[in-house]
Amino acid sequence: MLSIKNLHASIDGKEILRGINLEVKAGEIHAIMGPNGSGKSTLSAVLAGREAYDVTEGEVVFNGKNLLELSPEDRAREGVFLAFQYPIEIPGVSNINFLKTALSEIRAYKGLPPMEAKDFLKLVKEKQALVELQGSLANRSVNEGFSGGEKKRNEIFQMAMLNPMLSILDETDSGLDIDALRIVANGVNKLKTKENATIVITHYQRLLDYIVPDFVHVLYKGQIVKSGTKELALELEEKGYDFIKEEVGA
Amino acid sequence: METITKVSIKDKIISEFELSKNSLFGDSTIRKNALDSFAKLGIPGRKSEEYKYVNMELALKGDFAFSSPNPFAAQQTRLSEGQVETASILKTAIVVVIENGVFSANNSRLGVLPKGLIIQNISDATNLDSFKAHYSNYADVASDAFIALNTALASGGVFIHVAKSAVIELPIHIIHINTCSVPTIVNARNLVVVEENAQTTIVESFVVSSNSTKVFNNALSEIVVAANANVKHYKIQDEGDVGNLVNTTQVYQKKQSVFSTNNLTLSGSLVRNNLTIVLDDEFIESHLNGLYLTKGTQVVDNHTLVDHRKPNCNSNELYKGIIDEKSAATFNGKIYVRKDAQKTNAFQSNKNILLSDDGTINTKPQLEIYADDVKCSHGTSTGKLDEDQVFYLRARGLSEASAKKLLMHAFASEVVNTVELEELKSYLEAEISNRFE
Numbered sequence: 001m002l003s004i005k006n007l008h009a010s011i012d013g014k015e016i017l018r019g020i021n022l023e024v025k026a027g028e029i030h031a032i033m034g035p036n037g038s039g040k041s042t043l044s045a046v047l048a049g050r051e052a053y054d055v056t057e058g059e060v061v062f063n064g065k066n067l068l069e070l071s072p073e074d075r076a077r078e079g080v081f082l083a084f085q086y087p088i089e090i091p092g093v094s095n096i097n098f099l100k101t102a103l104s105e106i107r108a109y110k111g112l113p114p115m116e117a118k119d120f121l122k123l124v125k126e127k128q129a130l131v132e133l134q135g136s137l138a139n140r141s142v143n144e145g146f147s148g149g150e151k152k153r154n155e156i157f158q159m160a161m162l163n164p165m166l167s168i169l170d171e172t173d174s175g176l177d178i179d180a181l182r183i184v185a186n187g188v189n190k191l192k193t194k195e196n197a198t199i200v201i202t203h204y205q206r207l208l209d210y211i212v213p214d215f216v217h218v219l220y221k222g223q224i225v226k227s228g229t230k231e232l233a234l235e236l237e238e239k240g241y242d243f244i245k246e247e248v249g250a
Numbered sequence: 251m252e253t254i255t256k257v258s259i260k261d262k263i264i265s266e267f268e269l270s271k272n273s274l275f276g277d278s279t280i281r282k283n284a285l286d287s288f289a290k291l292g293i294p295g296r297k298s299e300e301y302k303y304v305n306m307e308l309a310l311k312g313d314f315a316f317s318s319p320n321p322f323a324a325q326q327t328r329l330s331e332g333q334v335e336t337a338s339i340l341k342t343a344i345v346v347v348i349e350n351g352v353f354s355a356n357n358s359r360l361g362v363l364p365k366g367l368i369i370q371n372i373s374d375a376t377n378l379d380s381f382k383a384h385y386s387n388y389a390d391v392a393s394d395a396f397i398a399l400n401t402a403l404a405s406g407g408v409f410i411h412v413a414k415s416a417v418i419e420l421p422i423h424i425i426h427i428n429t430c431s432v433p434t435i436v437n438a439r440n441l442v443v444v445e446e447n448a449q450t451t452i453v454e455s456f457v458v459s460s461n462s463t464k465v466f467n468n469a470l471s472e473i474v475v476a477a478n479a480n481v482k483h484y485k486i487q488d489e490g491d492v493g494n495l496v497n498t499t500q501v502y503q504k505k506q507s508v509f510s511t512n513n514l515t516l517s518g519s520l521v522r523n524n525l526t527i528v529l530d531d532e533f534i535e536s537h538l539n540g541l542y543l544t545k546g547t548q549v550v551d552n553h554t555l556v557d558h559r560k561p562n563c564n565s566n567e568l569y570k571g572i573i574d575e576k577s578a579a580t581f582n583g584k585i586y587v588r589k590d591a592q593k594t595n596a597f598q599s600n601k602n603i604l605l606s607d608d609g610t611i612n613t614k615p616q617l618e619i620y621a622d623d624v625k626c627s628h629g630t631s632t633g634k635l636d637e638d639q640v641f642y643l644r645a646r647g648l649s650e651a652s653a654k655k656l657l658m659h660a661f662a663s664e665v666v667n668t669v670e671l672e673e674l675k676s677y678l679e680a681e682i683s684n685r686f687e
Contacts, residue, residue, distance in 0.1 A: 048645050076647035088642040092660025098643065101656065106647040141660075142642075158646060 001026050001197050002067075002166055007058035009046045016042040018222035019058070024166070027194040031208055031233060032201045034219035035241040040201045041085060043219070044170040048082040049075050063165065076102075077109040079165030083155040083172050090142035095154065096124060098142055099161050106162065127160035131187040149180035156187040167191075168199045173207040185210030205237035218244055259310045260292050263435075266316050267402055274404065275373035276385065284391040284401035291395040300394075301522075303580040303612050304551045309494040309520050310435075310466060317351035317405040317436040328429035329357050329459065337457050339486070339677045343423040344369065350428055351436035351469075352406035366416025366448070368409070372439060375409035380443050388472045389500040394524065396496045400470040404439035407469075412448040412479075421451040421671060426469055428457075428489075433464040440471040447478045453674065455486040456518075458493055465489065470498040475507040477531070483511040484674060485523075488681075491546070493518040501527040503534045510537035512669055513569075515550050516681055526555040529563045529591075540569035541665040543685055544577035544609075551580040556598075558591040561621075567598040570665050571611065572658055578610035587619040587626060594621060598628040603635060603661055655686045 002024040009017040016039045024030055034040050046053050047060065049072035060067040067075060090098070104114040115123070128138055131153040143151050152172055159167055169188065173181055188198065188211050200211055208216070208230060216232040217224045220241075225248050226232065236244070267285050274281060293310060294301035329349060334357050338345055346369060347357035353371035360369055368378075375381045391398040412418055426438055444450055452473075458465055467489070475481045489495055495518055503509055515521050527536050542550045556565045571579045581600045602611045615628040635657050643653035662682050669675040 050641065071650070072641060072644040073647055073649050073653075076645055082645055084642065084645075088636075088638050090639050090642065090657070090660065092663045093643075093656055098646070098648070098656060101652060102643075102646040102648050105649060105652065109647075162646065 001063060003061045005059050007046070007060060008056045009042060009053045010056055011042070011053050015056070016053075016222055017046065020219075020222070020224055022217065022224065024197050024199065026197055028215065029192070029198045029200065029211065029213045031213035031216045031230075032199060032219055032224075033203065033205070033216060033233060033236060036203070038219045039222040040203075040219055041170055044082055044168050044201055047075075047080065047168055048072060073105070074109070076162070076164075077106045081159050081162055081164035081167045083152075083159060083167065083169045085171040085174060087143045087151040087155055089144045089146075091144045093142050095138050095140060095142050099124075099158060103161065123161065127157055130160050130190055131156045132183050133157050148175040149177065152176055152180065152184050153187070156184055160187065160191055164196065166197050166199070168201065170201045171203065172200070173202055173204060181207065182210060205233045208233045220244055220248055259314070260289070262314070263399060263403070264289060270316070270318070270403070275406070276376050276404075280386050281402050284386075284398045287391040288395055288398035288402055291398060294395055300553065303578065304520060304522050304549055306522075312433060312464070314466060315430070315432050315434045316403065317430075317434055317438075328431075329354070329427065333427070333459055334425070337425045337427055337455065338423065339455065340421055340423050340453065340671070340673050343421045343453070346408050346422065346424045348407055348424060348426045348438050348440075350405075350430050350434065351438040351467075353408050364416070364418055364420070366413035367418050368411040369422065370409055372407045372409040372441060375441075378409070378411070380411050381409060381441065384443055384472065384474050385441055386472075388474070388502045388528065389470055389498060394498070396468050396524070397470060397498055400437045400439055400468050400498065403437045404470070405437050407439040407441075410440070410442045410452070412444045412450045414445040415447045416445075417448065418450040421453055423453040423455065426454065426456045426467065427459055428463075428465045428467060428493075429459040430463055430465060433466070435466045435468065438467070438469040440469075442471060442473045442481075444473070444475050444479045444481050446476045448476070449480040451482040451484075451671065453484045453486070453671070456489050456493070456495055456497070458489050461490050461492055464492050464494065466494045466496075468496045471500070473499065473501045473509070475501065475503045475509050477505040478507060479504075480508045481510075482670060483509065484669065484671070485511070485513045486516065486678075487514065487518055487521055488516040489518045489521075491517070491519055494520045496522045496524070498524040499526070501525075501536075503527065503529050503531070503536065505531035506533045508535045510668075511539070512665070513540040513552065514665075514678060515540075515542040515544075516685070517548070518550070519548060521548075521550045523552045523554075525553070526557065527565070528557045528559065529565065530559050532560050532562045534560075534563040536563075536565040537668070538565070538567040538569075539665050539668045541662055542569075542571040542579055543662070543682070544571065544579050545574040546577055547575075548577040549579075550577070551582075553582045553584075555584040555586070556596060558585070558587045558594045558596060560590055561592040561594070563591065564595045565597070568665060568668075569600045570661060571602045572605065572661065573602060573609040573611055574605040576606070576608045578612070580612040581630075582614045582616065583628070584616040585618070585626065585628070587617075587621050587624050589620045592621045592623045594624040594626065596624070596626045600630040601661075602630075602632040603658065604632060605634070658686050659683070
């Protein structure tokens, strides 16, 4: 589904990603872990199409298409979803209104007619329940005045509504208490199918107790320096990132 | 060689006064006094502090006729039924048509007026006590050249009186429409008196019937809000590319009254709003909201003055603008809190979005506070659309254009949501949507 080869990216002339290689197949969950400043968030931003980053080398192919040539909206329409580490507040834009517009533009891109109002509302209800999001929150302005946990749940709610092929969860666990973490993880797990894939970006192993990855990759100084299965995450938790630094340094 | 004597617009105005003074309504002393003020003040130039961002001299360049109070001219309406229909934004309202600065009985749709409501040609109201008690008492001819000009040359307009404790359910919609076939200076004059404990909603709109004749509209409304009265006021300015509008709204409030105004500028070549609210007693509430959407080479200038004279009053002001292309917008918000006005709460906010590199925004809050126990704040911001917000929406599949449209809508909605007339609100929402296409 996703194939990243030798990806280099920089911001303001400073190179952050220095040759990332990653293959993600349908049905898989990949975790990308790494210390602060290793390039985790840059990777998610580059995949989602943030214009501030320059891709200087390498390629990203998503379902046969060159992802890097697509606008952010076309990436979303092709089925890439980024759950933001810091979801943006948009006063005055209602959550529901914006999702309705998003969904109809995605459907138009795929040559589908707009969804019937009642089907849309049914979908909203169903997906809200999935992340235990109150109806009133769905009707409020996007993320405005939401608590940290509500914002993250709202990200997963949007993900559920848009039903992407590839979901990238950028530090979705940051700032979440254990109850909110369970709700979010539970939502992600319920959305998991054999056809879609998930990349979980996280600093801590804890989230991976709830969203169990098939593969764990360690990102350090802009490269994936170690890959393994879920046991690698436990090892990292136990030994800290220093052991990676020592291994790489050695 | 031909010698051309250039007559200044000021001289033209003064000679027009001499020609028409006997046919104009009302007290000739008031008019003479106003003309003297005008002669002293003249048309404000670019060096005038109050008018430095609007080129009034340019707006008044060229030949102009003057709106005439001649009753025969007033009968000869150029308006078709359809034009009045189009200009009537509200399906259920008492419609007052002011054509070229003169009350048009033929085109107005007053129906059977509810008890306690008087609506009539201002020229016919001059003998009423409530007219005499208030006319020209608030808009000070010495303070502004356009107030002076209007007071000297006012051709007509409407007088509205709401009796004590009368609650007028239907909104009163005053349509200012220009149908002149030659460039004309129009001086419409309205007086609205809302007596104690009464309530009413007034909508004023400014439109033109053709998009080819330049118009200079110098309209003035005085609004008196007596004790415990509640007045909701809306202004919609949409005069297209030919409209030059100086619009003075002078409000005077008494004890425990509530006045709210919403000024929406959708188009116009040059629009200057002078809004002054005097809070001349205790426990008064005033709400000022404004929205201006500018493009092309449009110039929109909002000057507001909130004058807190007595203790325990609240005022709240929010003006927002979206400035595109080479247009320019100005916001100048003065708040006076006089020595006696302790326990005043006065808030002001002006926010702007600049969509182009060639647009201009001048924003100037001016707070003058002479009391020591008050809560006052002001804030202004000017910026482009928030890129993080645009990206967030695009990352969910919205095109860049629809993301921006959604954000502009949201920005404007803070003001539009203060419109309580549902019909007017949906009209504005539709107009704003069209603008962002």
